[in-house]
Amino acid sequence: MHVGDGVVVVSGDAAGARELVDVTFYSPAMNRQWMREQLEAFSELVDRYLQTRRAEGGIGNKELRQQLFRAEATTKKILHLLEPTLAENIDLGPLTGPAYARNQAQRALGILDDMDEWATNLAPDSPTLRADQFHPWVWTSASTLWDSKHYRAAVHAAATAINAYTQTKVGRTDIADTELMNAVLTDKPKPGQVFLQLPGDPNDQTIKTRNRALRPYAEGCFAGIRNPAAHQHAPEWDEQMALEYLAAFSILARWIDGCVVKHAT
Known part of the structure; x- marks a missing residue:
């Protein structure tokens, strides 16, 4: 299991539930707000693209599709830093690819929401020096x-x-x-x-x-x-x-x- 960069490692099941499997600490150097903004923007972009695909048929709006491809690398990098398995199998090419990537981004946003509480409440017990x-x-x-x-x-x-x-x-x-x-x-x-x-x-x-x-x-x-x-x-x-x-x-x-x-x- 990968726990590099001091991350909280989680895994998601098919229903999207997250199970905590290990706890360390996130690197304080991570810009969490920027990561959140990038994931939220990607999820919103996927939703807009899928709407055009339903409305227009075929591959949907080509401009939005190109924006998704440009955002793919950054999104996968963020997912990998938060939990490497989230970045696996992401491919925007197939018809189901954008929706799958959006779901993984939502799971990553859940990690960002909970990571402070995990670090505080689930860190291993150790002596403190007052x-x-x-x-x-x-x-x-x-x-x-x-x-x-x-x-x-x-x-x-x-x-x-x-x-x-x-x-x-x-x-x-x-x-x-x-x-x-x-x-x-x-x-x-x-x-x-x-x-x-x-x-x-x-x-x-x-x-x-x-x-x-x-x-x-x-x-x-x-x-x-x-x-x-x-x-x-x-x-x-x-x-x-x-x-x-x-x-x-x-x-x-x-x-x-x-x-x-x-x-x-």
Whole structure:
């Protein structure tokens, strides 16, 4: 079965009923209004042509017949994009050809009518990621920019907030960003150094490995996400990518927020 270009695939029976057989998503690049206009115009043209055939006999009005042939290629292309089987066996030459093509165009118009509801109501269940449930350091700082679709700036704001809260937590404003994370999340602090550590028995193997993971994870977030957000002047970030970056920062924020301030001896 063909489901290319993210289409909803349907099939029609002899009576014209449509049975939904698969659901994905239509490409947002499809100009649905134009497709609808082309199919409606084709159906109307067929009706006008068939009226002349009944009235005049024979092959009907030659000018309208030529207009049908000119519209055939575009109509078949639209049908194929919406559901490949709709474009099969269309041939305007035989006496039954125009009526058959019109019926297929009507089925395609039904797809266009229903596709938004299919995408909304029949999409496969999958987990959703609610940004307003991210750690408050992240979402409170990012939400206004996110709502205005400034996704890169929203991610940068989240990183800036984590940096500020971490500085306050350890009482250090002399360093920031990656340097701050490397200093306060180290698992090998120097004597007298203030650092952060997850709660629990530091000799427990799980706690020990988690504490060891803090610094490289934080460094990755700041060096790999925050720095491009702050310094790159590329086109606006994709929303999905930016959401994933915010999720990464939310994990970091929860870890840091849950850490205990320690003083190395």
